[in-house]
Amino acid sequence: MAHRSVHSAARRRLRFEPIHAAAGSSFYSKSFDHRRQFEFAWHHHPELELALIVKGRGRRYVGDSIEDFSPGDLTLIGADVPHTWHSDPEDGGVASKVIQFLPTVFASAIAGTPELRTISALLERADRGLRVHGPLREDVERLFVRIVENQDGGWRQVCDLIHLLGALADAGASEVTELSGAAPRRAADERVDRKVDRVFALLHRPPDEIPSQAQAARAVQMSPQAFSRFFRNAVGKTYVECVNEIRVLAACRDLIETDRSIIEIAYAAGFNNLSNFNRRFRAVKGTTPREFRGETRVE
Helix, strand or coil: CCCCCCCCHHHHCCEECCCCCCCCCCCEEEEEEECCCCCCCCEECCCEEEEEEEECCEEEEECCEEEEECCCCEEEECCCCCEEEECCHHHCCEEEEEEEECHHHHHHHHHHCHHHHHHHHHHHHHHHCEEECHHHHHHHHHHHHHHHHCCCCCHHHHHHHHHHHHHHHHCCCCCEEECCCCCCCCCCCHHHHHHHHHHHHHHCCCHHHCCCHHHHHHHCCCCHHHHHHHHHHHHCCCHHHHHHHHHHHHHHHHHHHCCCCHHHHHHHCCCCCHHHHHHHHHHHHCCCHHHHHHHHCCC
């Protein structure tokens, strides 16, 4: 499925999102029942964020991580890590639940309670973005929903949040995995932020319309060599790696949901030949397009 670019460049710029917990509450929790879609809104905030997708599908961006999401997707995102979700109206409505809290909320409790120190390590790992998998995700989802729906607050809600974080902290590496290869942060230099914003606008085009690295460099008025260093330092991976991941994700959707031939899917995703598509697909997914279709296709 091609992901269409329908928003202005200004909307794609990284922005600060203020979050206000209710009076008498140490954290913020809410359900969002969006009517049509998640709009691309690249943003950051000092609070950590637990996010649960209740309905809808699309693409999730966390730091240098780009992945598809679907119902049940559960992530923990660190403080000031840039992130967003995007979906198309054609895919149907979307809904989510979020819990957001400052790193200082549990600092004194953790410092004075040895049993809670594993939670401190979890919150540090969240700087890379974390995704929850398997049976643990189902258990945590029940706690998550109870926290969000208990709008009266009080000690039970806080205990549930500690229980949730403790379950994630005790989980195995296969149940809670890191999204980003490095801990991404908002750049201190706003000029760098603006250039990153402009490049993300280019990456958010349909996969077969994403410009080459040389074209992207010209768009931000940089030499190819300077652009390569700039992008890797700012995002944590190369521009070409990001483009390949986006194109492979688009191809995965078509492989699962359509009867189009593999070569048609390759060209639609922006690959210029089948051998290059197969090579890039294996690098990202660890398997061939044909094997992926056979393992994941829903009849």
